Amino acid sequence: MPDFLTFMMGQYEARVPTDRLYAKNHLWLKPDGNRYQVGFTAYSVRLLQDVYFLDWSIDPNTSVHEKQEIGEIESSKALSSLHAPYDGRVLEFNEQLLDDPSGINTDGYGKGWLFHFETQAQPLTPEQYLKILEAGWEDTQRMIKGQIN
Amino acid sequence: MPAPKKLTVVISQHQGRNPAKRKLEEDLAVALMMNSDVEVSIIPNLYDLSADHSGTLFLKALRGDLVVLGWLYPRAIQWILDRNGIKGRTGTVLLRGDDEDEEPDDRPDAIGALNVPDRLLYCIDLKASTDSQDFLDEIQRIVDETSQQTVDLMSWIQGDPKQEQLERYLNPKAILEADSGNNGSVADAENDEKVRRRWYPVIDYDRCTNCMECIDFCLFGVYGVDFLDRILVENQDSCKKGCPACSRVCPENAIVFPQHKTPAIAGADGEVASLKIDLSKLFGGGDALDMAVKERDIELVRDGRDAVGTSVGLRQRSACGERDELDDLIDGLDDLDL
Numbered sequence: 321m322p323d324f325l326t327f328m329m330g331q332y333e334a335r336v337p338t339d340r341l342y343a344k345n346h347l348w349l350k351p352d353g354n355r356y357q358v359g360f361t362a363y364s365v366r367l368l369q370d371v372y373f374l375d376w377s378i379d380p381n382t383s384v385h386e387k388q389e390i391g392e393i394e395s396s397k398a399l400s401s402l403h404a405p406y407d408g409r410v411l412e413f414n415e416q417l418l419d420d421p422s423g424i425n426t427d428g429y430g431k432g433w434l435f436h437f438e439t440q441a442q443p444l445t446p447e448q449y450l451k452i453l454e455a456g457w458e459d460t461q462r463m464i465k466g467q468i469n
Numbered sequence: 470m471p472a473p474k475k476l477t478v479v480i481s482q483h484q485g486r487n488p489a490k491r492k493l494e495e496d497l498a499v500a501l502m503m504n505s506d507v508e509v510s511i512i513p514n515l516y517d518l519s520a521d522h523s524g525t526l527f528l529k530a531l532r533g534d535l536v537v538l539g540w541l542y543p544r545a546i547q548w549i550l551d552r553n554g555i556k557g558r559t560g561t562v563l564l565r566g567d568d569e570d571e572e573p574d575d576r577p578d579a580i581g582a583l584n585v586p587d588r589l590l591y592c593i594d595l596k597a598s599t600d601s602q603d604f605l606d607e608i609q610r611i612v613d614e615t616s617q618q619t620v621d622l623m624s625w626i627q628g629d630p631k632q633e634q635l636e637r638y639l640n641p642k643a644i645l646e647a648d649s650g651n652n653g654s655v656a657d658a659e660n661d662e663k664v665r666r667r668w669y670p671v672i673d674y675d676r677c678t679n680c681m682e683c684i685d686f687c688l689f690g691v692y693g694v695d696f697l698d699r700i701l702v703e704n705q706d707s708c709k710k711g712c713p714a715c716s717r718v719c720p721e722n723a724i725v726f727p728q729h730k731t732p733a734i735a736g737a738d739g740e741v742a743s744l745k746i747d748l749s750k751l752f753g754g755g756d757a758l759d760m761a762v763k764e765r766d767i768e769l770v771r772d773g774r775d776a777v778g779t780s781v782g783l784r785q786r787s788a789c790g791e792r793d794e795l796d797d798l799i800d801g802l803d804d805l806d807l
Contacts, residue, residue, distance in 0.1 A: 345751065345752045345753035346751055346752060347752075364748075364751070364752070367746075367748055367751065368748065386753075387753045387754075389754065397746060398746040398747070398748050399746075399747060399748070399749075400747060400748035400749045400751070400752045400754070401749045401752065401754045402752055402753075403752055403753030403754055404753070405753070460751065463750065463751075464746055
């Protein structure tokens with residue numbers, strides 16, 4: 321089994337590592353004991369580009385439901401509210417990112433992790449996530465293009 | 470007697486009693502009264518004026534180039550005026566707020582305003598600066614730019630309304646004095662004309678393509694069409710206070726709610742979200758359509774009606790088979806530096 325799958329965003333090669341699971345709002349969830357470490361996928365980071373602001377609107381150890389708004393992010397090109405990937409509990413945030421969020425860009429699958437998360441949900445496999453990327457790519461381009469114009 | 474060249478400047482007051490805002494209005498009015506190049510008038514908040522309010526009649530009676538200052542985005546001012554039949558070509562205003570884009574829109578599919586007379590209309594947002602001198606400089610610039618042949622004071626007003634009805638607008642000093650008493654706005658101070666706060670959409674016809682999504686979506690009978698089958702806001706007071714749902718479904722962002730907290734909905738040109746790409750939908754947030762459907766359901770339930778969700782008044786956008794310009798653009802997307 322390869323270390324990662326690949327999704328082509330135009331000319332850009334977005335990697336989907338096979339050592340972890342995923343959520344359809346473009347977060348990865350890496351099993352870590354009975355919890356997950358969560359971060360942005362390469363697909364997200366490519367769309368965001370240079371992140372310079374990250375803020376969480378909930379406290380650590382907060383129960384959340386899927387899609388609940390938990391924070392916001394801003395980059396040189398984009399901004400977004402951030403949402404819980406599944407029903408569960410956000411345990412603690414990566415404090416280092418709050419001082420300097422550039423880790424999201426430099427090491428998104430490692431030091432750029434966002435928070436620890438507990439959930440009973442069954443996250444997506446890399447293959448399932450790849451299918452979601454393929455199915456959504458056209459809409460995503462349409463959405464971005466619509467906003468650029 | 471040779472007529473002096475004068476530019477008409479109208480200040481639309483803020484709805485509230487915020488002292489800083491009132492002071493800016495007053496400073497401007499006083500300074501402009503001293504300026505022999507302009508005629509200055511004060512009216513209650515433009516957005517709240519009904520069609521038969523004397524303030525509206527006053528505006529409609531004005532001829533020649535016109536500057537309107539208000540606590541609203543310039544686009545909002547322009548289309549509120551348009552709605553009331555006060556029209557003109559858009560004069561270029563250089564004094565703009567930080568979040569405003571100066572790029573003029575060029576939208577070939579827009580249906581445009583009807584019956585635009587040959588005069589310039591300058592709409593200025595009083596939120597653009599806190600320094601009255603900035604506004605005075607801009608007005609002086611416009612005075613220099615427009616060299617119009619105006620006539621003396623009263624003949625510059627024409628039309629149906631009775632002279633005495635409108636005369637108070639020609640005497641801003643009296644309005645300021647009345648204001649400094651314990652009374653509220655111009656209208657309260659001067660007579661019984663009540664100005665209550667309103668909430669309704671105004672259509673930007675420089676963006677509107679007459680696609681009719683708003684009339685299909687709104688279930689409160691706000692929209693209608695005129696004799697040319699052009700969309701219009703027919704029953705503005707049927708609109709639900711605080712609800713901007715139709716503005717969210719408008720594909721052209723042509724529906725302005727001047728008092729909404731979101732700049733894009735309140736009529737800002739280049740609001741933050743359009744300078745940056747909003748990825749909230751990708752990361753799990755609802756998109757504008759979801760929000761619109763929720764907002765409409767809330768108002769329906771408040772009215773004792775049933776929520777309809779997405780079942781009514783939404784085009785099946787993704788299902789439409791015909792190619793359009795957008796599809797062609799998307800085909801070229803790989804050229805973009807994503």
